[in-house]
Amino acid sequence: MTFRKYLVLAGITVFSTAGDSLLARGMKDLGGVSLHHLSGLLLAILNPWVTAGILLLLTFFACYMSALSWADLTYVLPATSLSYVLVALIGHFRLHEEISPARWLGIALIAAGVGFVAAGPSITSSRQSRNSLNTAADALSQEVKL
C-alpha cells in the first residue's frame, strides 16, 4: 500500500460525503419529488448544486472502482462507511449539531472497524496473481508494438 493508494481511499470518503451533501442541498431547493412525478428528477439536473453533486459522486465512483482494482472488496467497503462519521463530525463542528452518546458510540465502532481492516493486508484473493499476469501480457504487447 503506497501513499497514493491511501489517498484514493480517502477520496472515496470525502467525495461521497461532499457529493451527497451537495445533492441534498440542491434537492432542498426543488422541494419534494413524489414517486408519481419522476420527471421532476430529470429537471433536477439543471440545478447547479445537483450538477456539482453528481460530478463529485462520479469522482467518488472512479475512486471506488480504482480501489477495487487493487484491493479486496472487504478491505474497501469499511472505508466507505467513514462517510457516515464525516457527515456527523461536519454537522457537529460546523453546524453545531448535538451528537447523542449513541451516535458517538456508533462513530467509535465504525472507526474501530475501519482501523481493524486497514491494519491488515489489502488483498488476499488469488486473483492477484492473475492481475500480475495481465500486467505482464500488457507489457509484452507494448514491446511488440514498439
Next chain:
Amino acid sequence: MKNLYAWAAIGLIILASTTGDILLSHAMKRVGDVGELWKRRGILAVVARVLTTPTFVVGLMAMGVAFYSLLFGLSWGNLSLVVPASASLTFVANAVAARIFLHEQVGRRRWIAALLVACGVVLMAV
C-alpha cells in the same frame, strides 16, 4: 402490511447491492491495477477496458436496481428503518459473498470489522 413491503424492499436492496458490489469488484480485479494501466496506456485505455468488461456493466445495472429499490423502500417505510437496516446488513452480506464468490480470505479481523461497522451504522442512524 406496509412494514412487510418495507422489509421486502430492504431484502431487495441488500440482494441487489451485494450482487452489484461483487460483480464490480470481480470486474475491476480482471481489469487489473488501474494506476499501472493508466501509466502505461493512458486514461482512455483504462475507461475502454473497464466499460468493455461484461461484469462491470451487469454490476452497474444491479446497483441501479438497488437504487430504485431504495426509492420504493423509502416510500413504504421510514427513513430511520430502511437506510440503517439495509446499509448495515449489506456490510455483513458483502463479507459472506466476498468469501464465497471472490475467494477473499475474510479472517477474524475482517469479520469483526464487518460486525463493528454494521453495529456502528445502526447506532449512527437512531
